[in-house]
Amino acid sequence: xxxxxxxxxxxxxxxxxxxxxxxxxxxxxxxxxxxxxxxxxxxxxxxxxxxxxxxxxxxxxxxxxxxxxxxxxxxxxxxxxxxxxxxxxxxxxxxxxxxxxxxxxxxxxxxxxxxxxxxxxxxxxxxxxxxxxxxxxxxxxxxxxxxxxxxxxxxxxxxxxxxxxxxxxxxxxxxxxxxxxxxxxxxxxxxxxxxxxxxxxxxxxxxxxxxxxxxxxxxxxxxxxxxxxxxxxxxxxxxxxxxxxxxxxxxxxxxxxxxxxxxxxxxxxxxxxxxxxxxxxxxxxxxxxxxxxxxxxxxxxxxxxxxxxxxxxxxxxx
Numbered sequence: 001x002x003x004x005x006x007x008x009x010x011x012x013x014x015x016x017x018x019x020x021x022x023x024x025x026x027x028x029x030x031x032x033x034x035x036x037x038x039x040x041x042x043x044x045x046x047x048x049x050x051x052x053x054x055x056x057x058x059x060x061x062x063x064x065x066x067x068x069x070x071x072x073x074x075x076x077x078x079x080x081x082x083x084x085x086x087x088x089x090x091x092x093x094x095x096x097x098x099x100x101x102x103x104x105x106x107x108x109x110x111x112x113x114x115x116x117x118x119x120x121x122x123x124x125x126x127x128x129x130x131x132x133x134x135x136x137x138x139x140x141x142x143x144x145x146x147x148x149x150x151x152x153x154x155x156x157x158x159x160x161x162x163x164x165x166x167x168x169x170x171x172x173x174x175x176x177x178x179x180x181x182x183x184x185x186x187x188x189x190x191x192x193x194x195x196x197x198x199x200x201x202x203x204x205x206x207x208x209x210x211x212x213x214x215x216x217x218x219x220x221x222x223x224x225x226x227x228x229x230x231x232x233x234x235x236x237x238x239x240x241x242x243x244x245x246x247x248x249x250x251x252x253x254x255x256x257x258x259x260x261x262x263x264x265x266x267x268x269x270x271x272x273x274x275x276x277x278x279x280x281x282x283x284x285x286x287x288x289x290x291x292x293x294x295x296x297x298x299x300x301x302x303x304x305x306x307x308x309x310x311x312x313x314x315x316x317x318x
Contacts, residue, residue, distance in 0.1 A: 052295070055288045055291050055292060056288070056292055057070075058070070058284060058285055058288035059077050059078070059285060059288035059289035059291070059292050060072065060073065060074060060075070060077070061073055061285060062076075062285050063284040063285045063288075073285070077285050077286050077288070077289035078289050078293075080286065080289075081286070081289050081290060081293060086265060086268075086273070087273070087290065087293075089265055089268070090265070090268050090269060090270060090272075090273045091270070091297075093180065093265075093266070093267060093268055093269055094248075094249065094269040094270050096180065097180065097183065097184060097187075097248060097251075097267075097269055098244075098245050098248035098249055100184045101184055101187045101188055101191070101244060101247075101248045102241050102244045102245055102248065104184065104185075104188045104192075105187070105188045105191050105192045105195055105244055106192075106195055106237060106240060106241060106244065108188060108192045108196075109192045109193075109194075109195035109196040109198075109199055109240075110196075110199055110233075110237070112130065112192065112193075112196040113196045113197075113199035113200040113203055114203070114225075114229075116130070116196070116200050117200060117203045117204065127197075127200075130193045130196065130197075131193050131194075131197070132193070133189050133190055133192075133193050134190065134191065134192075134193040134194045136190070138190070138253035138254050138257070139253060139257060141186070141190055141254065142186070142253065142254050142257030142258050143257065145182075145186050145258060146173065146257070146258055149172035149173050149182060149258075150172070150173060154169055154172075156172060157169035157170060157172070173258060173259055174263060175263070176263055176264055176266035177266070179259050179262070179263060179266050179267050180266055180267050182258070182259075183254060183255050183258055183259060183267050186254055186258065187248065187251060187254060190254065191244065191247065195240050195244065198236060198240060199233055199236060199237070199240070201236075202232065202233040202235075202236035203229065203232070203233060205232070206228065206229060206232035206233070210228045210232075211224060211228055214227065214228055234312060235309070235312075235313070238305065238308065238309040238312065239309075241305060242302060242305040242306075245298075245301055245302075245305070246298065246302070249269075249270065249271075249294070249297075249298050249301075250271060251269065251271065252271040252272065252275065255267055255269060255271075255272055256272060256275070260272075261273070261276060270290065270293075270294040270297075271294075273290055274287050274290050274291050274294070275287075277290060
């Protein structure tokens with residue numbers, strides 16, 4: 001009975017305190033979160049969900065150039081896609097490109113962050129210079145690398161011939177094998193500074209007491225990295241791996257301005273194939289089907305990364 005009386009008294013006081021507040025203000029305070037979310041919901045609905053819905057509808061129909069009518073074809077575009085060898089080559093190129101960029105960029109970024117985390121003279125200047133590749137726009141970056149990788153300049157080819165055993169200049173952008181390697185290296189050069197700065201922030205969050213305790217226990221540099229540094233930055237590395245996959249999956253400008261998806265579709269990724277199909281062959285329905293497939297693959301990859309991250313955290317909790 002005492003609890004019930006106290007509760008009634010609290011409700012009475014709250015009600016009496018709100019009597020002097022206008023009704024519109026009380027409604028505003030109760031609904032403020034929903035009101036603030038309205039612009040974001042409208043933006044997502046207009047610029048994300050509506051185009052996605054239109055893309056799915058176009059993939060299930062036949063959209064002819066210059067015509068305002070659509071002919072329903074069902075899953076015919078998807079059947080064509082699954083039987084198209086160019087599509088499967090594109091998927092292979094996309095996966096190889098994305099995985100290579102993830103592994104190389106995060107490896108270089110981790111090593112760079114470890115170096116920048118050590119005290120040395122001029123470290124702030126080095127950090128500022130490090131961000132230069134990441135700050136460069138994609139188009140000037142692509143133009144610069146095309147200039148350095150193509151005759152008659154071929155600066156990188158001259159550097160490669162300094163290596164013992166290399167007597168011929170690699171055809172960086174003309175050979176199918178070297179073309180894919182080239183765009184991977186360009187993407188790694190462009191993206192690793194961002195990942196290095198994020199990893200550096202994670203390194204600075206690892207408690208110094210853990211390193212001191214490891215030194216007291218006689219751990220060498222490798223064991224300190226394996227048992228202290230790596231577990232401390234592992235969640236950050238998992239997040240960056242997911243971001244790197246998304247960025248690689250969506251990459252268009254660097255690939256288009258360097259190789260255009262060639263030679264012989266050797267560097268054609270999902271984004272390049274969608275563009276070529278829609279705006280060079282004017283097959284909008286098939287391009288929409290490829291776009292839907294790319295979206296599904298990216299979502300599956302994101303779910304896989306989240307699942308792996310949870311498994312890693314659960315293993316650490318044991």
